[in-house]
Amino acid sequence: MRTRVPFKNREYSRARFPPSSRGFLYYHQDPSLPPTATEIRFRLTPTPDPTSFSTGSDLLYNSSPWSIPLHTLVTVKLYAGFRAQLIADRLIDPALMLTLQHAWKGCTIMTSRGPSVIHALDHAFEIDLQKVHSQYSILTTRAFGSINLSALFVDSRGGLRKSPYAGRLLLRFERSPLPEHVRAASRPPVLVLRVLKVLSPIEILIPGYDMHKLPPIEGELLWTTSNSRARHRVLAIDMEKPILRYKDLRLLLEE
Numbered sequence: 001m002r003t004r005v006p007f008k009n010r011e012y013s014r015a016r017f018p019p020s021s022r023g024f025l026y027y028h029q030d031p032s033l034p035p036t037a038t039e040i041r042f043r044l045t046p047t048p049d050p051t052s053f054s055t056g057s058d059l060l061y062n063s064s065p066w067s068i069p070l071h072t073l074v075t076v077k078l079y080a081g082f083r084a085q086l087i088a089d090r091l092i093d094p095a096l097m098l099t100l101q102h103a104w105k106g107c108t109i110m111t112s113r114g115p116s117v118i119h120a121l122d123h124a125f126e127i128d129l130q131k132v133h134s135q136y137s138i139l140t141t142r143a144f145g146s147i148n149l150s151a152l153f154v155d156s157r158g159g160l161r162k163s164p165y166a167g168r169l170l171l172r173f174e175r176s177p178l179p180e181h182v183r184a185a186s187r188p189p190v191l192v193l194r195v196l197k198v199l200s201p202i203e204i205l206i207p208g209y210d211m212h213k214l215p216p217i218e219g220e221l222l223w224t225t226s227n228s229r230a231r232h233r234v235l236a237i238d239m240e241k242p243i244l245r246y247k248d249l250r251l252l253l254e255e
Contacts, residue, residue, distance in 0.1 A: 145248030187238035
């Protein structure tokens with residue numbers, strides 16, 4: 001079910017839409033994700049006729065659909081009109097809205113950009129290979145938290161501390177399929193990261209780089225390397241005893 005609102009960019013001085021953008025703002029919910037992942041998107045259409053909606057395409061921002069995610073809709077005063085309309089159309093559960101408003105007060109990382117928030121264990125998210133610090137919010141229908149994926153691609157040998165690669169990836173967490181990580185269902189699993197897609201071409205930034213940090217490969221699990229020795233292994237997170245920066249991944253397992 002969608003609420004569609006006709007929209008035309010009048011090219012105000014502060015408008016962030018591309019020039020002459022015309023279409024419909026609409027409510028989008030991915031059936032594979034929890035209700036916290038719902039959002040408002042913008043569908044570009046050739047005409048103002050609602051029947052042209054199906055032939056249009058979503059406005060993109062860095063290769064992902066431009067959106068106003070639900071946690072922003074329910075916490076930012078600017079979107080009070082949206083909230084009222086979505087509640088009137090019974091698209092937002094008022095109880096969930098109160099949960100998100102409470103979560104926002106205690107969260108110091110959450111941003112307005114959807115890819116920075118993870119709602120489910122298999123929820124895909126983006127990462128920039130050149131960033132040393134990559135932090136994400138965890139938001140479920142029952143709790144919130146944060147994780148730190150810093151230095152996944154950083155080579156700090158010799159005090160360099162920079163990524164040898166440039167590019168952007170689409171990743172997701174999943175339960176490890178490797179035999180060495182099989183354990184009883186009563187125990188917390190081992191999680192791994194899979195490279196779902198290379199969003200922008202991977203470039204090597206250091207001439208003659210020795211591949212101490214292996215480049216990510218689309219469709220494969222993410223590998224890591226100790227900066228003290230060249231031993232490559234799959235990045236594995238044992239949720240039975242996770243280090244501090246990964247502990248909030250437990251919220252996704254509970255969800």
